[in-house]
Amino acid sequence: MQRVALIDYGSGNLRSAEKALVRAADGRAEIVVTHDPGFIAAADRVVLPGVGAFAACMGALEARTGVVEAMTQAVRTRGVPFLGICVGMQLMATRGLEFGETAGLDWIAGDVRRIEPDDPAAKVPHMGWNALLDVIDHPVFRGLKDGRPVYFTHSFAFFAKDPADVAAYVDHGGRFPAAVARGNMAGVQFHPEKSQGAGLSLLADFLEWRP
Template sequence: MLTAIIDYESGNLHSAEKAFQRMAREVDAGTVVVTGDADVVARADRVVLPGDGAFPACAAALRGHSGLFDALVEAVETRGRPFLGICVGMQLMASLGREYQDTPGLGWIAGEVIRITPTDTALKVPHMGWNDLVIDHGHPVFDGISSGDHAYFVHSYQVHVENAADRLAHVDYGGDVTAVIGRGTMLGMQFHPEKSQAAGLRMIANFLRWTP
């Protein structure tokens, strides 16, 4: 069993690598590698797409690395491998990003990435720090997780889904802010599970054991 964390130079992956490797050992989920090798991604049993920074830059970086974009599509769309997008990696699952300029996403979740606009002007953007999850729809990734468990966020944009069934969890930050999306074999987390202590590690373990 091989889990590939895609390295397309979109941020520091050290924390994610260590967290996924730790939980893979605990639940006997095989090997976790950080890789920019398209062949490794294409044959992986699970794929994780992290991302930090702006949507257009991450989208360009993913498409700009030789073969990586096609390998990701092959693994997820053609072979149906379980997929997890984290932070901007989740946002890239949407149809369109509106950050700075309109930029196409992967189109796996119908919707667009828009700026967070809290109704309370005292709330700052970016949304940074801990917030309580509100689970909208049950999913195996939430095994052992309840509404009220908290996760660590750092972001200014969120995925606004077209289909309510695709939003699996949200948080309240002067209004609903999408926290987890999913459809079929695909999941996305706006927060950083690798930095979300016990709840985040539990969700990583659940993803590594998930057999959609």
């Protein structure tokens, strides 16, 4: 049975992400909440959750001794499938521009910056259900067709340097990326664990993904 490392660095959505992954796995994978570098480096898949400010989350991740190095070994060297959720997706970026500049993992080039809707009726934070747009043809996103609503709660978004790395968009007073994908890595700005059937579909597809 494949082992999935769900990274524990104190993220507020850790337990809800765990429950959703366990449900999506339906006994086909072992979901392990962990910050053990040895387990992470040898895992079959890695999931990084996250809520809150970029700098605080990056600092908390780096404070777990050996975790960033183990994630890099698993994802970048061994090429195991990776999924970043909300701030977990944002941490894949080159840098975050919240409360100054903070270096990210730099796995996909780009910046995390505050969303600035053109429509004054579009409030920030962006909270609630919103439809995905221009979803790419990709194994992880095959159940998320254009127009399918998912649940967001955020004020910042990951603006990838290369548009080819964007897997889906959303419109909240203006378009911005809702998901990214490159090679064995994928990330979503929305919360699969709060997105009901759409979220479970994405997690199940991630667990079956063979990049």
